[in-house]
Amino acid sequence: MVSEQSWTDARVVWQYHQMHHDLRPCSVAIGLGSHDMGVADTTVDLYRRGLAPLIVFTGATSRTTQERMPRGEAVHYRERALELGVPESAVLVEPRARNTGENIRFSREVLEQAGVDISSVLLVSKPYEERRAYATARKLWPEIEIVSASTPLTFEEYVESIGDASLVIDMLVGALQRLLVYPKQGFMETQVVPPEVAEAYERLVREGFSSRLIPEWQP
Template identity: 35%
Template sequence: MPPPVQHPASDAYIYELAQKLWDYHHMHQPLRKADAILVLCSHDTRVAERAAQLFLEEWAPLLIFSGGLGVITRSMWSEPEADLFARIAIGRGVPTDRILIENQSTNTGENILFTKRLLAEKKLDPQTFIVVQKPYMERRSYATFRKVWPEKQLIVTSPQDPFAVYLSQYTNPELSPDDVISIMVGDLQRIRLYPEKGFQIPQAIPDDVWAAYEELVQAGYNRHLVVG
């Protein structure tokens, strides 16, 4: 694990800044029925639980898990994220014949692209998706999907937890609250940078959100920034 973050500000102030990023990352899109639920897997198994809940509530008839081993999980697990997430969903009562698994992707763009290829191989053509992701990855997932697969319709959702609850209860035990804040900071930087690289559609970032980002970077929450 990296050494603890050292910062001059109080924890309360750091959390206030992080809350601003958390709120921005949320899309707050209302659920509606769809053709498929697409789960962008990661280190956060609560996302699998949320996806299983949505399937069992009949928001969509097909559940797709996408994820191999990414930058964070390759040091935690040997099993692909999608396989682990699918087992969690099956344990919650989702029938195996309603699940598809894509377990080779290593980033958000590949999640979408490899899922697109998998569905084509299966001769399936869902038009509407509910994309399920970590709470602080909603906006970047939306922007990536819209870039990679613009002809499809989507809404994005995540585990429905307030920031303080998420930090204290639902993060991977190998990641501290400071780690999660650093990841959120890195995701905001990617929202700013990735449209120019062709990875995402542009998303406006309010000045106060970017100011909070800059303060967090200065405070040492910079371990997941894109370099160069």
């Protein structure tokens, strides 16, 4: 059972993870592979709205997707996009990436090989991964304008869609830990973490929401 305080803290962290960017037309939409098929659906929706003329789906498989997406996250995303009516010519696939850094680097390579001129990227991720994806892209592709996007859900709606509040909070906490420690490893651009967000994160860790933490970097 999640306490009222933990629910409040999780909502604070959820809001911080989202960049709240105003969506605008970009050179390409890059959908980051994961267990969440909603990323593919949202990327397609943005394409249909005329916010990007081209889609790149990126991602291999992981422990959480190898059974559900045996052909790879990007391949399954592409198949979903084609089912929804996106023409084959508008979808590129990057099937090797196994982390966010590789998502960015390998997608960039695919676009360069295709001869696509890029000045801006609509970066589509899970809602709680927006800031992490943005910070990684800013580090690895600093000359490109990055606009973050995700399925427009509230924290409560996302918990309902997953069906496990504790798991969702674990994922929020794990994503924030990486925002705190990965810049020191050179993996992403530093993000300012407001005191109220840091305090909420620390309380959630003390309450045991720690299954997605990297042990050696626990607070």
